[in-house]
Amino acid sequence: xxxxxxxxxxxxxxxxxxxxxxxxxxxxxxxxxxxxxxxxxxxxxxxxxxxxxxxxxxxxxxxxxxxxxxxxxxxxxxxxxxxxxxxxxxxxxxxxxxxxxxxxxxxxxxxxxxxxxxxxxxxxxxxxxxxxxxxxxxxxxxxxxxxxxxxxxxxxxxxxxxxxxxxxxxxxxxxxxxxxxxxxxxxxxxxxxxxxxxxxxxxxxxxxxxxxxxxxxxxxxxxxxxxxxxxxxxxxxxxxxxxxxxxxxxxxxxxxxxxxxxxxxxxxxxxxxxxxxxxxxxxxxxxxxxxxxxxxxxxxxxxxxxxxxxxxxxxxxxxxx
Amino acid sequence: xxxxxxxxxxxxxxxxxxxxxxxxxxxxxxxxxxxxxxxxxxxxxxxxxxxxxxxxxxxxxxxxxxxxxxxxxxxxxxxxxxxxxxxxxxxxxxxxxxxxxxxxxxxxxxxxxxxxxxxxxxxxxxxxxxxxxxxxxxxxxxxxxxxxxxxxxxxxxxxxxxxxxxxxxxxxxxxxxxxxxxxxxxxxxxxxxxxxxxxxxxxxxxxxxxxxxxxxxxxxxxxxxxxxxxxxxxxxxxxxxxxxxxxxxxxxxxxxxxxxxxxxxxxxxxxxxxxxxxxxxxxxxxxxxxxxxxxxxxxxxxxxxxxxxxxxxxxxxxxxxxxxxxxxxxxxxxxxxxxxxxxxxxxxxxxxxxxxxxxxxxxxxxxxxxxxxxxxxxxxxxxxxxxxxxxxxxxxxxxx
Numbered sequence: 001x002x003x004x005x006x007x008x009x010x011x012x013x014x015x016x017x018x019x020x021x022x023x024x025x026x027x028x029x030x031x032x033x034x035x036x037x038x039x040x041x042x043x044x045x046x047x048x049x050x051x052x053x054x055x056x057x058x059x060x061x062x063x064x065x066x067x068x069x070x071x072x073x074x075x076x077x078x079x080x081x082x083x084x085x086x087x088x089x090x091x092x093x094x095x096x097x098x099x100x101x102x103x104x105x106x107x108x109x110x111x112x113x114x115x116x117x118x119x120x121x122x123x124x125x126x127x128x129x130x131x132x133x134x135x136x137x138x139x140x141x142x143x144x145x146x147x148x149x150x151x152x153x154x155x156x157x158x159x160x161x162x163x164x165x166x167x168x169x170x171x172x173x174x175x176x177x178x179x180x181x182x183x184x185x186x187x188x189x190x191x192x193x194x195x196x197x198x199x200x201x202x203x204x205x206x207x208x209x210x211x212x213x214x215x216x217x218x219x220x221x222x223x224x225x226x227x228x229x230x231x232x233x234x235x236x237x238x239x240x241x242x243x244x245x246x247x248x249x250x251x252x253x254x255x256x257x258x259x260x261x262x263x264x265x266x267x268x269x270x271x272x273x274x275x276x277x278x279x280x281x282x283x284x285x286x287x288x289x290x291x292x293x294x295x296x297x298x299x300x301x302x303x304x305x306x307x308x309x310x311x312x313x314x315x316x317x318x319x320x321x
Numbered sequence: 322x323x324x325x326x327x328x329x330x331x332x333x334x335x336x337x338x339x340x341x342x343x344x345x346x347x348x349x350x351x352x353x354x355x356x357x358x359x360x361x362x363x364x365x366x367x368x369x370x371x372x373x374x375x376x377x378x379x380x381x382x383x384x385x386x387x388x389x390x391x392x393x394x395x396x397x398x399x400x401x402x403x404x405x406x407x408x409x410x411x412x413x414x415x416x417x418x419x420x421x422x423x424x425x426x427x428x429x430x431x432x433x434x435x436x437x438x439x440x441x442x443x444x445x446x447x448x449x450x451x452x453x454x455x456x457x458x459x460x461x462x463x464x465x466x467x468x469x470x471x472x473x474x475x476x477x478x479x480x481x482x483x484x485x486x487x488x489x490x491x492x493x494x495x496x497x498x499x500x501x502x503x504x505x506x507x508x509x510x511x512x513x514x515x516x517x518x519x520x521x522x523x524x525x526x527x528x529x530x531x532x533x534x535x536x537x538x539x540x541x542x543x544x545x546x547x548x549x550x551x552x553x554x555x556x557x558x559x560x561x562x563x564x565x566x567x568x569x570x571x572x573x574x575x576x577x578x579x580x581x582x583x584x585x586x587x588x589x590x591x592x593x594x595x596x597x598x599x600x601x602x603x604x605x606x607x608x609x610x611x612x613x614x615x616x617x618x619x620x621x622x623x624x625x626x627x628x629x630x631x632x633x634x635x636x637x638x639x640x641x642x643x644x645x646x647x648x649x650x651x652x653x654x655x656x657x658x659x660x661x662x663x664x665x666x667x668x669x670x671x672x673x674x675x676x677x678x679x680x681x682x683x684x685x686x687x688x689x690x691x692x693x694x695x696x697x698x699x700x701x702x703x704x705x706x707x708x709x710x711x712x713x714x715x716x717x718x719x720x721x
Contacts, residue, residue, distance in 0.1 A: 055561040080563045091558040093550075095335050107327040108562040152558075 008033040008068055008160050008191035009054070015062035016049050023049040025215045026063070031193060031208070033159075036186050038202040039195040040307060041212035042317075047195040048088060050212070051164050054193070055085045068159055081110075084153030084161040088168060090145045091152075094138035098129055098148050101137055102155060109156035119155055126181075127151040143174025150181065160191045167201065179205060199307040211311060218314050227305045233263060234279040234302055235309040238272045238286070241296040255289040262286075266316055273312055324564050328572025329579065335546055336580055345539035346584040350531045351591060357527035357653070372400035373422035373453050376412050383432035385468065388496060389443075392464040393425070398456050409444070416446045423447035423457040435472050441465075471495035525599065528592040529679035530652035533614060533672050534643055536581050540622035541639035543577040547626030548635045570714055573626065574707070578619035585611040599683045606689040610678035613699035617671050620706035627710045627717075646670040655680075674698040 009031035016024040024046045031037040039047045052058040054065055056076040064071055070078040092101050102120045111119055124130045127147040132140070137148060146166060153161055163182065167175045182205055185192055196202055202209050203223055210220040219226055240252070249267060256274060257265045261282040264275040276282045279302045290297050303309070311317070336342045377393065379386045394401050402421070404412060412424035426444035434441040445461055447454035475492035550556045559569055589611060592598040600607045621642065629635035647653065650672025656664045667673045678695035681687040 052557075057557055057560055077563045080561060083561065085558065085561040087554050087558055087561075089554040091554040093331070093335065093555060094553070095338055096331070100331075100334070104327065104331050105558075105562075108324060108559060108564055110563065 010066040013063035035207035036192040038206040040202040045212040046215035084158035086163040088164040099133040105152040123151045230313040236274040237301040239299040259285040325572045329575040332576030350535040353531040375399040376424035377401045381431040385432035386427040422453045524596045525683040532588040534647035534652045537643040544626035544635040577622045582615040606692045613696040614675040617699040617703040620703040624710040671702040
């Protein structure tokens with residue numbers, strides 16, 4: 001018999017403004033239990049504001065969300081009880097040790113006595129810091145702090161965990177370790193809502209991805225579904241000589257747009273991105289147009305369709321920091 | 322509810338790890354109490370003679386001039402210093418250079434004029450525009466009048482008695498009567514006020530004054546914890562748990578209150594045991610004032626922590642309030658020595674009420690009834706500060 005899949009998170013038409021700035025506009029999506037769902041978008045896209053509303057830190061202007069069936073508007077305390085939150089910033093007390101931090105946060109999540117003590121020891125093992133448990137967090141490296149930051153959210157074994165850009169500003173080794181731990185959480189049955197502006201992370205981790213820009217959700221689906229939006233188009237990134245980039249860029253952009261098989265041309269700081277049906281077919285014409293306009297191409301990069309291509313296709317801009 | 326105490330114990334752990342806490346809460350108040358105590362003469366030796374030094378040059382060398390010397394030597398205001406063979410010019414220079422408060426010279430023939438009932442003149446070098454000079458002048462005048470009265474009394478008695486009594490006997494009796502006058506006046510300002518050593522009185526002012534001042538200064542460490550919690554996003558994280566905002570606020574408040582109350586208890590013990598400030602003349606009253614003052618200062622600390630956007634801002638708020646409230650409230654200079662207007666303005670500071678409470682106990686020797694009004698005023702301020710902090714904290718929307 002097929003078991004019915006229940007939504008861990010149901011987001012319904014969320015809106016939030018700060019004065020005249022519309023931070024989130026009509027965002028809706030569902031997250032299945034036990035999956036990793038990523039919110040992908042550049043800085044300022046509205047990812048953190050959405051997460052802040054979902055963890056009852058901000059009250060939505062409109063809309064609602066159900067977390068394990070509990071409304072963020074009507075039942076915030078029940079929502080908080082099933083949630084673990086890993087904030088973007090390292091929200092720890094630097095003058096307390098790792099153990100003291102975990103013990104304090106465990107108490108805030110309602111753990112007491114021997115349960116708390118045992119859970120702190122378990123979490124220290126999970127984050128690989130048992131041997132540094134009695135050192136002050138202020139003395140830790142950025143990666144170690146990030147691990148404690150994640151550990152805090154695991155203390156009460158939440159059903160749903162929000163991770164807001166947990167890999168920002170850390171070394172590749174710590175980043176790898178964090179990505180592995182996110183997959184572990186999923187394997188232990190937790191539902192993970194993950195925000196990032198790193199396309200590769202979303203692509204590697206997620207069952208479903210929602211792309212956000214300017215407070216709106218512009219696409220949502222599996223990686224394959226999203227890539228299908230741009231069809232089989234290749235993304236060609238060209239770098240041109242600096243003098244040409246400054247003086248004759250408009251002419252060359254128009255010339256490349258006119259090439260048969262080129263669907264979209266965008267320019268950003270000397271790097272020019274083209275979406276083309278078939279790179280092998282259009283590249284000779286692109287070089288010919290460059291030569292005609294006196295533009296020197298210094299590098300060419302061809303990529304098959306990915307989330308970056310999708311974002312470029314949908315917004316006309318590159319997905320950057 | 323239990324989360325309130327969890328936050329309190331976490332805050333106390335953080336505060337006790339911060340060396341600044343001990344600096345502001347214990348070391349500086351003790352150091353400044355001692356410093357101010359010195360400046361008010363609180364640590365002068367008990368045996369030190371504080372009377373004004375006055376030279377006495379007897380050029381008359383008579384029984385009368387010796388009587389004058391004895392009268393002045395018994396004074397509580399002046400201390401006679403002998404300058405045998407000194408010249409008038411030398412003594413005048415000593416007074417001019419402020420080595421002496423005054424110089425009294427009994428000219429030759431002084432006793433002859435006194436006994437003859439003629440106008441007699443002493444020579445006095447002093448600065449009569451100064452308080453010391455006026456005091457010496459007044460004391461010398463009193464002694465010479467007593468002397469003349471005794472001589473006159475003895476002369477009249479000798480004339481009145483038929484067989485001619487002894488002038489010396491009557492003169493001695495008349496003089497000695499001045500030592501045991503039929504009426505004596507003891508100056509007091511209120512029935513309940515006890516006479517105290519002035520050294521203790523100055524410490525009874527500086528001890529609570531510095532204690533209260535540095536309780537406010539210490540708020541910069543307490544408020545810092547709240548500011549850092551907000552800046553590091555720990556506050557936001559706390560709000561993602563099932564912890565109510567008011568519980569967070571109460572947790573922080575209890576930590577500050579505990580710290581300040583413990584500080585007060587330690588400094589009061591120091592004041593009582595080491596400085597001999599009489600806090601324990603009414604222990605219940607002292608505890609009540611200390612507790613209400615701690616409640617008030619802690620609420621102020623909470624307000625600073627909630628209002629300050631950065632640690633630097635928190636430090637500035639705490640220091641400005643320390644100078645303003647402590648200065649206005651009489652921590653440095655007793656409000657009693659200021660005018661009525663400043664005294665009224667000073668009582669806009671809660672410190673003034675706390676000072677009133679402590680001084681009613683340790684200086685004026687009053688009981689618990691004397692601290693009810695100051696305590697109520699302190700609680701009123703505490704409610705105001707706490708209400709403002711709660712209002713600000715509940716209104717703050719935490720932007721991502």
